[in-house]
Amino acid sequence: MADQSKGKGIAPKRASNPADPGQSSRPLPPIRTLLEDEEDGEDYSEVIEVLKQYIKSYKRVIASQSSDIKTLLLNLNTLKASVEDSVSAIKNISSTLASLTNSSNTAATTMGKTSYSPRFDPFSGTMDLDSPPRPPRKEPHLGPAVNSATSNLDPPIDTGSKEGFKDTITSSIVKELSKKAYTIPDDSKLSRESNFEQWIQAVSIVLRALGISNFLENPDISNTYSDSDQAVLLILLRDSLSSSPRAAISWIYIPSKAFKLLVRQYSRPIESKKEDVYNEFHALTFSTYKKGL
Structure with a gap:
């Protein structure tokens, strides 16, 4: 049987998260190890505390990733709006160039027809x-x-x-x-x-x-x-x-x-x-x- 001192009187261990400076740098112990260390009839309070720490750690990770995803989506929307503005500007420039080209052709055709007509x-x-x-x-x-x-x-x-x-x-x-x-x-x-x-x-x-x-x-x-x-x-x-x-x-x-x-x-x-x-x-x-x- 495993030594009863193992698993007793041990404070709950916090999950390591570099983004949280208040946390310990030691990783949480594996759940399987804690379960094997417990004897029959003993409570699992330590295991429960460790599980809570795991849950809190995962929540922080999920919250951090969710914030990153929101920021990424915001950046994508901004980029999309910028691209749409650029496309609209290009279309306006193309339309203006086409209009100028048509005006130039019309003026050249008119000059070719009228510039050499009889004077009187x-x-x-x-x-x-x-x-x-x-x-x-x-x-x-x-x-x-x-x-x-x-x-x-x-x-x-x-x-x-x-x-x-x-x-x-x-x-x-x-x-x-x-x-x-x-x-x-x-x-x-x-x-x-x-x-x-x-x-x-x-x-x-x-x-x-x-x-x-x-x-x-x-x-x-x-x-x-x-x-x-x-x-x-x-x-x-x-x-x-x-x-x-x-x-x-x-x-x-x-x-x-x-x-x-x-x-x-x-x-x-x-x-x-x-x-x-x-x-x-x-x-x-x-x-x-x-x-x-």
């Missing part, structure tokens, strides 16, 4: 200060090549030569045409007989700006131009038309013939054309009647 609109009587300046009117317009720095201010003199027109057109005007410097508004494009005069005025402005306005009075002068220069004129004519007039000259590749066809078909009101057809019909009928006599 004869139909509204307004002046567009943002468009390139129109060369002053000066006849004759064709002539030899001139200094590029003064070509817009002093159109070349008409010599009737093919080379003069070629230098004027291909050296500067074709470059401007590639940027669509001279355009005709849609409402001024030839579409029917009723707006023929409006179309002529709009085309006259473009041709004057190019220095070849005498083409309107004498379309055959374009026959002396080079193939590339005639192509430029043909492009100008086609771009100034819409619907049926454009289709009417789609098969013509000579500017003078195309212009004459447009003048012949659209320069006179439809009523006048009907009257001519009636007169021709009556003349043909009367001629046939005379032959039958």
Whole structure:
């Protein structure tokens, strides 16, 4: 039998907890050892006290861990709020950048459409200060090549030569045409007989700006131009038309013939054309009647 002195008169031992400076550094004895030391009939008061100390020690540990968990959860919530704020800020920045990009594209598109429109609109009587300046009117317009720095201010003199027109057109005007410097508004494009005069005025402005306005009075002068220069004129004519007039000259590749066809078909009101057809019909009928006599 184990010595009865073991387990008797021994003060309860406290659990070791470094966080509690009032506790002893000695660990609590194992429960199994205390139970084996007790003899039959003895009370277990010492065992109970040790168990109480164990329970208190575990409670302190659990309370400490619970506090740490609460602190960790609080830190996680703070981090989550910070991340959400950062995401919201990034979305706002992205939205602002997208808006600025769209605004820049819209402004660039608007500038590309309007910066090179004709300076003067004869139909509204307004002046567009943002468009390139129109060369002053000066006849004759064709002539030899001139200094590029003064070509817009002093159109070349008409010599009737093919080379003069070629230098004027291909050296500067074709470059401007590639940027669509001279355009005709849609409402001024030839579409029917009723707006023929409006179309002529709009085309006259473009041709004057190019220095070849005498083409309107004498379309055959374009026959002396080079193939590339005639192509430029043909492009100008086609771009100034819409619907049926454009289709009417789609098969013509000579500017003078195309212009004459447009003048012949659209320069006179439809009523006048009907009257001519009636007169021709009556003349043909009367001629046939005379032959039958």
